């Protein structure tokens with residue numbers, strides 16, 4: 062069991078400690094989850110699991126659902142039914158499934174007719190659903206965004222979504238503490254997006270593996286909440302479990318009066334608690350990175366991994382000068398996919414599309430930043446004739462605010478397409494796509510092969526850089542436009558108070574499904590049929606042929622084995638598809654954590670071994686002879702009489718795999734501890750119970766009643 066932190070603690074240590082429900086001897090901790098965001102892609106099988114097991118959602122008051130990934134961003138004025146608006150069959154099915162599920166399970170839902178609908182990671186903070194010091198999860202890797210508020214926020218897979226829906230907890234191993242400090246003053250034209258791209262370029266996409274990153278230093282302290290969110294958003298691209306920024310005056314000002322933020326005396330108590338949420342003097346970090354702000358210039362990506370970054374003043378790399386053969390091959394492959402010749406100056410790269418949006422950069426400040434560049438280019442400026450450019454606000458509310466500020470007019474008259482809120486061209490799950498071999502400058506966070514559409518090529522950049530590229534038709538140093546004096550000959554954007562847009566006199570607060578007295582919610586009463594003991598398939602000995610693939614940073618979108626296996630999204634579909642192919646074990650030098658957890662939840666084994674051992678097992682695989690993975694003996698038996706390779710795996714996970722144990726059933730055995738935690742939570746952090754919509758009273762007494770307990 063890891064020693065509890067007794068001396069000075071980090072921000073992460075503090076939030077973690079405040080959410081411990083139960084600790085096993087091996088350190089596996091049952092963590093209470095304060096906030097759960099749900100979207101249509103990763104939730105259908107989770108609700109199905111609940112339904113099959115006869116389990117309700119434990120805390121409907123702490124769960125918020127919306128549609129974002131699959132939905133078209135075409136005008137919604139004529140929207141009547143999801144069936145008619147969402148055409149693509151899979152998308153339609155997922156959206157309709159969510160609509161049904163939120164009704165059946167009694168969840169608050171912002172659907173396509175609701176002005177509060179938007180990308181989960183935009184609407185959580187916008188509503189004040191996201192608060193400092195909380196734990197927040199979503200079946201989505203970019204949940205790390207919410208760490209900008211000093212919360213512990215991380216992405217989970219579909220099985221874990223089901224686990225949280227059923228128990229409001231998650232079994233977790235504590236990550237390491239990492240701190241990235243950026244001190245100094247940023248150069249003109251350098252934004253938060255450039256800072257995080259630069260960081261990922263420095264530490265690599267596996268740089269934060271096993272860690273929760275705290276962003277510290279004068280640069281982050283000076284950042285707005287929007288800028289902090291863009292940084293924390295991409296912590297996942299840096300390989301980390303989560304990213305955090307300690308809350309401060311900027312955080313409190315952002316949250317004050319948000320619809321779901323605490324009000325009145327509760328606000329004062331909450332703020333006093335939030336002020337304690339910072340790393341203590343002398344707190345120990347397992348990993349420290351220091352970066353000088355003045356070293357960062359506007360940054361773009363050239364390749365198919367977020368770590369493939371270059372300053373806009375630089376050139377496409379030349380694989381010929383890379384000595385490591387695996388790295389060289391990987392760069393060659395990327396350049397071939399991207400259709401780029403080595404040593405081409407970045408500013409010579411001609412583009413076809415521009416996408417300004419996504420959970421990284423679709424907030425009001427991002428839209429203003431892009432509009433400022435357009436304005437700086439002069440009133441006759443136009444999007445280059447060969448470029449199609451899209452601006453997609455992150456939520457209906459942001460769209461309204463932008464329209465009230467006149468940003469839509471600036472974009473539209475310049476030739477940008479102004480859309481409705483959603484994930485849009487960030488991910489090829491809806492009609493906004495990049496066509497094969499088209500090149501897109503995108504303010505999103507992933508440039509994986511096929512990410513924006515099969516064969517599409519992505520260059521990640523800031524909103525300002527994307528706007529400049531749209532006007533010039535090629536990658537452009539935004540400073541070229543900033544050289545002109547913004548504010549003298551150029552019209553200034555009239556920024557409006559965001560709070561004007563939060564309140565909604567038309568839409569009623571969410572309908573509570575069950576009521577106890579005057580409470581907005583009741584925690585669902587857990588009635589568990591004792592006969593229901595779902596299980597996952599057991600893993601003991603696996604014998605069969607193996608496939609060797611020498612590719613690094615294999616992302617879930619193009620799932621194939623390699624180093625840092627499964628980096629990218631929380632899609633449990635990745636292990637499911639491996640399983641469908643009959644692949645039940647993956648051996649790699651390192652794994653993305655969400656991917657590894659998803660494998661375990663499906664009874665599959667992820668074995669991390671040193672790079673040279675992986676190579677030699679790869680050679681064994683090439684002989685076409687069987688390998689035998691024996692979890693009971695923790696060894697991999699090899700062909701040709703070679704000695705077996707030993708591996709280690711967490712004891713509890715091993716136990717669950719060997720016995721095919723269902724994590725939800727195990728957790729429900731700890732129901733008493735969960736209830737005790739909830740009572741304490743209601744007393745110390747009462748603002749976390751229930752939604753804070755107007756006129757709604759929040760219950761103080763204990764809510765959960767357990768009729769029957771699962772016999773294990």
Ligand SMILES: CC(C)[C@H](C(=O)O)[C@@H](O)C(=O)O
Nearest residue numbers: 102200201202203630631632
């Ligand atoms: C669909 C979803 C599971 C996925 C994620 O987890 O990140 C998506 O949001 C993405 O950005 O790739």
Ligand code: SF4
Nearest residue numbers: 203419420484487488
């Ligand atoms: S990364 Fe893209 S697809 Fe994923 S949640 Fe954000 S906007 Fe949506």
